[in-house]
Amino acid sequence: IITMKDIVREGAQILRKVTDEVVIPPSEEDKETLLCMLQYLKNSQTPELAAKYKLRSGVGLSANQIGLDKRMFAAYIVDDKGEHEYTLFNPKIISHSLTMIYLQQGEGCLSVDRAVPGYVPRYERIKVKAYDITGDEVVLKLSGYPAIVFQHEIDHLNGIMFYDHINPNNPLQLPENVDIKS
Numbered sequence: 001i002i003t004m005k006d007i008v009r010e011g012a013q014i015l016r017k018v019t020d021e022v023v024i025p026p027s028e029e030d031k032e033t034l035l036c037m038l039q040y041l042k043n044s045q046t047p048e049l050a051a052k053y054k055l056r057s058g059v060g061l062s063a064n065q066i067g068l069d070k071r072m073f074a075a076y077i078v079d080d081k082g083e084h085e086y087t088l089f090n091p092k093i094i095s096h097s098l099t100m101i102y103l104q105q106g107e108g109c110l111s112v113d114r115a116v117p118g119y120v121p122r123y124e125r126i127k128v129k130a131y132d133i134t135g136d137e138v139v140l141k142l143s144g145y146p147a148i149v150f151q152h153e154i155d156h157l158n159g160i161m162f163y164d165h166i167n168p169n170n171p172l173q174l175p176e177n178v179d180i181k182s
């Protein structure tokens with residue numbers, strides 16, 4: 001299983017690389033790895049397992065965060081509508097809203113062992129084209145928190161860290177078109 005020792009921390013070059021597209025249809029190995037990444041997220045959100053394996057809780061994980069130069073990520077979000085799991089290859093944001101949102105509490109990262117305060121402006125709505133675990137093309141429309149998670153993960157695949165979006169002079173400053181989203 002994936003544990004924290006498998007997670008690459010900031011400073012590693014792979015976190016600053018634009019990762020390579022995965023060949024579609026995906027190999028058995030790539031599918032296996034992506035499912036392991038999803039399992040990490042589920043384990044990290046299961047108190048007994050998180051405690052047993054000392055896992056930091058995560059709702060998203062990109063392949064380069066476990067040292068793989070592959071354009072794929074997993075996300076596992078539980079909200080009032082239930083569990084939403086995503087295992088996607090070669091994701092691409094094909095359109096987005098003008099309005100932006102941000103998390104009141106800012107963002108964190110499994111690859112960043114420190115708190116970096118500040119608002120991270122994200123598109124409120126995104127349309128994403130990707131390939132699912134079977135290699136079929138999917139188009140997903142996301143808004144709110146899931147959209148934030150996807151943007152955080154797709155940033156990873158493009159070598160971007162969440163703090164790259166924080167205004168260095170005033171971390172709590174926002175572009176004027178940003179709506180409040182806590």
Ligand SMILES: O=C(O)C[C@@H](Cc1ccccc1)[C@H](O)SCc1ccccc1
Nearest residue numbers: 057058059060107108109110111149152
């Ligand atoms: O490092 C990662 O990519 C996982 C990130 C994903 C993320 C961070 C901020 C905003 C959206 C997504 C974090 O580990 S997720 C941390 C977390 C865990 C449970 C609930 C909320 C956030």
Ligand code: NI
Nearest residue numbers: 108109110111
């Ligand atoms: Ni991250």
